[in-house]
Amino acid sequence: MLRIKKFQAKQKESRSKPVFILALITAVSLLGDSMLYIVLPIHWREAGLISLVEVGVLLSANRFIRLPLNPLISWLYSRMSLRVGLFVSLLIAGGTTLLYGWAQGFVFWFILRCVWGLAWSILRLGAYYMILDLSTNENRGHLMGTFNGLSRIGSLAGMLGGGFFIEWFGIRDVTFVFGLMSFLILPLILQIPSAVHIGGPEGTKVTASSLLKTPLLMRMLVTVFFFMLCLEGMITATLSHLIEVRNVSIRLDAVIIGAAALASIIQGSRLIVSVFLSPWIGKKSDGRWGRRPYLITALLLGAVFITLVEFQIPVYLWLSNLLAILLISSILVVLMDAFTSDIAEEKSKAATIMLYVIIADVGAAFGPVLGYLSEQSLGLSATYGISAAVLFLLSVQWVFSREKSSDQAQSTQNTTT
Template sequence: MLLTKSPPIRKEQSSSFRGALRASGVMAFAGLGDAVLYPVLPIYGKELGFSVFFIGVLLSVNRFVRIIANTSIANWVHQIGIRKMLIITATLATLTTFLYGLKLGLISFLLARIFWGLSYSGLKTSTLCYASQAKEKSGLVFGLSQSIKSLGALFVLWFGPIVIGEFGIQNGLFSIASISLLGILLAYSLPKIEPKAKDEVVKTSLTFYPNTINLLVFIVSVSIDGILVVSLSYLLSGNMVNSNELLGYVAFYLLLKRLFTLLFSIIGGVLSIRFRPLFLFSISISICLLAMALIAFDITILGIILAFLFNTIVVTFSPLIAIKNSQNKDNSLQAISSVSTWWDIGAAVGAFIGIYAIEFIGIQNLYLSLCITGTILFINFSIKNAKSSRSTI
């Protein structure tokens, strides 16, 4: 059945609910420094002494760090607790933003980006772990959590360029880092809820195991968070008359992507009160695949909008689906680490191969291939999930 009846949140669940939302607020504050670099570093990078090549390295190295670090970070959360991990990583994230503004050179900036990658891994794992503790209305909790996390990026994409343009990149980054300090204070207010699987550890072999949910998440991440993001200029260039107009449109669609995260994560969470998260997840995957087909057949604008919109639902519910499909449902850290790692791998691979793939096989063939591959993996996921559901009846 698609409809579910969900009881109201009991008093004993309220601590988990509050913890999940506050933890998302911590991540929103901690991520201000990273979010502002993407529009700012390509413009001010030369002022800081970085070449175009190293600007690309600095913007991407944190994602590769996360791929390597997710399993170890999850085990650290298991050892020291969720709240302590959020306090540590929020503090480290704030320090990295201060380091960005110190103009200490490439090596120092690179180290700051590596430490930010570690911080992000801890922040994301801990935030999802808080959300997983809320057993009632879990879809709503994951939706609200995802939406709150996006608020920081939306704020700094508006505020950051203004303050940096007015006071310079150094003072601007110091101001943004000062705001991030609020995340540390918020982390201290978190309830002390710890992972329940005290006797379980997160295993690297399981994190990188290509099960059905991991492969499905991987292809969606490759397609939308990787290839689609880096190929927007190619897809939109046919309708533009000059580079300034093209830049404006690309920026608009990237901002639209973040707005979708803010709005539709909440909508998806509310819908999950009435519909099962797996149903919403499956519908969203189907529409993402349809979006790839639309782009392949040159229905570009509609394809981009549908991909960004429904990818929001996929991102929101994929950790919850991974936990519920895990063989060991008591060890949510393993499922969170695994699905997060495969999403990071997909986004990194997609961003890396996107432009080369377009040059090699063309945009239409590329997106058609993504649609076909994703459809096969989605059918495989659905079959395996149906078998698993029947075996538990």
């Protein structure tokens, strides 16, 4: 019995170690990208841009370029090793981050953002395929949560670097350090499995068009699209604007913390808490109840917290409610990643994950644009009210769904054992 336990522990460690390493690689790759979300809206003139509209286009360009690239990269992964893909993505990420310090003019910036979108597609799809290949229904949520939580450290460090270090050392020094770090961690790729199996369970070929006829997958694709559109797109993009419109500020002695600083604090708090929350919720969803109850609950809570935004409550509770919305968003990302991976295990891994990533990118790309268009035409109250209603309807559709999935089968198996 002791030998069996030791063997199981070693097997678990061998599966989780590559996930930790890939999360570190992803975190370093995100440094430069996350930094721009703080730097460009403030220093856009120094970057050779002529308006904030160009800033918005540049921050969305990497998302739009991924839409046609994802199918190509998925196809390439069926013909190249995971290590090759990661090596290429790190080289591109490091190179683009270095060039951020010297970029001038919209065209130069646009090219760099599109090239970064290529690197991120290679890295993200590789991460999905590796975790899916290493995991089972009993630990997939935990591994997905661990990867999502740890990789967000890079976003936090990038935002802090953009907010503080650039003011002290300048953008060229900071981007040089961030880009150099991508090159320095290249040897870690040797700790990643070289090959991953991304076909069907028995090597069967499944096309994207045939997968669209799968009710459970279609339900998940609808969910991730509207989640990325409303919660990760419209709500997150308008967060600082919402705080400013509500005229919310906090006075600490003689210092007044305004809307931009409060939004940064809330976003940073989300990233820190998600490092611990994401693995925990992922592990819970691996348990006897499966992922569906947690998904339904998170969608309902998201609708409730978004609705509370319009209530006149004490400022600290109101700001805590905004943080709760962002944490719900982190929870939903983990649950949907794991749930979709369960479906992919039964179907074609490559085609399923490719569809999921494409739909998520479409929602993420159009979310901020629609958020501000809705704010101008309908107002923030209506925008947030529509988002809350959408999340509520999504939870209802999952309550009344009856499709059989590996998630349900896992729940039944854990109940009987």
